[in-house]
Amino acid sequence: MIRSIILTSSCFAACVQLVFANRGLFLEQIDNTTWTFGNDLWNVTQEAVYASKLYFRGSELVGSATGHYMGYDGENNLVWTSAAITSRGEDYIDVGFSCEEGELHWVIFDCMSGAYQYFANRALPDLSILRTLWRLDPKLFLRGRTYQRDEPLPDFALYQNATKVQDETWQLANGSFITKYDFSDYVRERDFYGIYGPRFGSWYIHPGTDYYNSDHLSQTLTCATQRSPGHLPFPRGEKVAQLAGKVWGPWLWLLNDGTVEDASRQASEELAKWPYPWLKDPAYQSRGGVTGNLRLSDGRPASGAAVFMGDIDTTRRPSVQGKRYYYTTHAGHDGRFSLEHVRSGTYGLYAWSDGDTLGDVYTNFSKSGIDIAAGTITELCDLTWTVPDKVKRLFTIGDFDKKAIGFRNGGSPYQHGISNQSPANLKFTVGKSTTSEWHYAQALVGTWAIEFDLGQQTLMLGGDGDDSATLSLSFAGYSQSTAMNVTINDQLLGDPSLYRSGKTSGEWRFVQYSIPRAALKEGLNTLGFTVTRYTQWRGFMWDSIILEWT
Numbered sequence: 001m002i003r004s005i006i007l008t009s010s011c012f013a014a015c016v017q018l019v020f021a022n023r024g025l026f027l028e029q030i031d032n033t034t035w036t037f038g039n040d041l042w043n044v045t046q047e048a049v050y051a052s053k054l055y056f057r058g059s060e061l062v063g064s065a066t067g068h069y070m071g072y073d074g075e076n077n078l079v080w081t082s083a084a085i086t087s088r089g090e091d092y093i094d095v096g097f098s099c100e101e102g103e104l105h106w107v108i109f110d111c112m113s114g115a116y117q118y119f120a121n122r123a124l125p126d127l128s129i130l131r132t133l134w135r136l137d138p139k140l141f142l143r144g145r146t147y148q149r150d151e152p153l154p155d156f157a158l159y160q161n162a163t164k165v166q167d168e169t170w171q172l173a174n175g176s177f178i179t180k181y182d183f184s185d186y187v188r189e190r191d192f193y194g195i196y197g198p199r200f201g202s203w204y205i206h207p208g209t210d211y212y213n214s215d216h217l218s219q220t221l222t223c224a225t226q227r228s229p230g231h232l233p234f235p236r237g238e239k240v241a242q243l244a245g246k247v248w249g250p251w252l253w254l255l256n257d258g259t260v261e262d263a264s265r266q267a268s269e270e271l272a273k274w275p276y277p278w279l280k281d282p283a284y285q286s287r288g289g290v291t292g293n294l295r296l297s298d299g300r301p302a303s304g305a306a307v308f309m310g311d312i313d314t315t316r317r318p319s320v321q322g323k324r325y326y327y328t329t330h331a332g333h334d335g336r337f338s339l340e341h342v343r344s345g346t347y348g349l350y351a352w353s354d355g356d357t358l359g360d361v362y363t364n365f366s367k368s369g370i371d372i373a374a375g376t377i378t379e380l381c382d383l384t385w386t387v388p389d390k391v392k393r394l395f396t397i398g399d400f401d402k403k404a405i406g407f408r409n410g411g412s413p414y415q416h417g418i419s420n421q422s423p424a425n426l427k428f429t430v431g432k433s434t435t436s437e438w439h440y441a442q443a444l445v446g447t448w449a450i451e452f453d454l455g456q457q458t459l460m461l462g463g464d465g466d467d468s469a470t471l472s473l474s475f476a477g478y479s480q481s482t483a484m485n486v487t488i489n490d491q492l493l494g495d496p497s498l499y500r501s502g503k504t505s506g507e508w509r510f511v512q513y514s515i516p517r518a519a520l521k522e523g524l525n526t527l528g529f530t531v532t533r534y535t536q537w538r539g540f541m542w543d544s545i546i547l548e549w550t
Contacts, residue, residue, distance in 0.1 A: 095108065196263075288378065297387050407436065424445060
């Protein structure tokens with residue numbers, strides 16, 4: 001239900017703010033479940049679950065919203081039972097709020113508007129998402145900003161006559177949609193994000209991302225109407241055991257006067273300071289680095305490859321890893337890569353194509369047992385990435401990069417309902433049609449057909465009559481409840497993330513089919529993808545289609 005948010009009287013807010021002026025850094029317990037903390041620039045009133053009051057620049061910024069809280073997997077919100085100053089320096093205090101699952105810390109410096117935050121795990125259950133966020137007064141915070149968007153947040157008045165069509169998504173009378181998921185983005189590409197207005201801004205800055213789960217393609221919500229940013233992402237749909245003692249953060253929650261340029265400047269400063277020297281945890285400070293040189297077995301450098309440092313168990317795909325700490329980068333044009341400030345420990349190393357010069361490579365590279373020691377750089381020389389030898393490729397549609405970029409409507413920005421612009425039926429002719437004629441998403445009941453001509457000479461490339469062709473299908477994402485049949489010349493081959501505004505990728509899936517040579521013929525052949533069951537806004541997001549002789 002949409003709630004009306006009432007702006008707290010500025011007169012009342014100014015009076016309360018005055019009570020805490022000139023106190024310096026402080027934590028005060030009001031009763032068994034209420035605490036107040038902050039500095040001379042701002043202060044927060046924390047209750048058992050919600051931080052219900054936030055005073056800054058003479059105003060109260062929460063209003064009748066719920067304020068700040070932390071939780072996991074829906075509304076399993078953490079309940080704080082005690083608070084204490086756990087450490088202090090000349091110009092800061094570290095305030096820890098304890099609960100059964102762990103401890104959330106607010107590190108408050110003398111002259112900083114805002115605080116660093118980090119969470120130390122004690123007994124979190126297996127979970128799929130952990131988050132912390134602010135719900136603030138929407139009359140004060142009018143715009144949302146990510147690295148992809150900077151625009152007004154939907155006004156509450158728009159919801160009054162709109163029709164709710166799915167979670168947090170409404171359709172207006174003119175047929176357009178408003179949804180919080182349009183403000184999602186790729187977590188490892190963020191600079192800073194937040195909500196702001198003409199007087200106030202609330203921002204999150206994450207200079208370090210090793211506590212994020214998953215790989216380069218991890219995405220989650222940043223900000224929305226009635227909500228400031230704050231999700232710490234985990235892969236939805238698959239719960240992950242959490243490492244005892246794991247620390248998420250620190251990140252910076254910043255308050256300012258609503259100036260985007262100021263938040264940008266602060267983000268640059270935080271990046272230069274990370275990892276933060278004031279966090280005295282030995283495991284946090286124990287860091288090394290790694291460099292490597294990756295080449296394909298056919299002699300090519302792994303130019304632009306996505307590189308991921310993750311779990312030792314390389315049988316577990318990177319997209320669902322979330323127990324420990326994770327690092328991402330891309331190889332240079334010569335296949336060299338490097339990672340700095342890696343926590344000491346043993347890791348698995350992974351790499352895959354990110355398109356461009358490796359757009360035809362669908363195999364992955366992995367190597368377990370990479371040891372990182374404090375203060376040293378681990379050198380990984382002559383890493384060989386095995387790829388099929390002497391491939392006889394018949395055709396390729398789309399670069400293999402686990403993304404729908406290059407197809408019609410594929411790529412940024414996020415926008416709900418665009419998959420419905422894809423046709424139910426489509427014909428693509430190899431050698432005549434272009435990649436942009438293939439749509440990024442297929443969902444409606446109907447058939448998309450690829451026509452390709454095989455001459456006698458091409459058929460002979462396949463070898464003797466016992467050989468087969470391999471059809472490789474790479475899906476940038478898939479939303480359940482939609483079914484597809486795959487056929488070659490009307491012979492069935494088998495049964496091989498759209499609804500939340502994504503247009504680039506979801507959770508990648510890869511499937512291969514063996515096509516007997518006898519199923520192919522000289523002349524015109526037709527490869528068909530037929531959707532037989534459709535659920536609105538759910539279906540297949542395409543990445544690449546490859547047909548080659550085995």
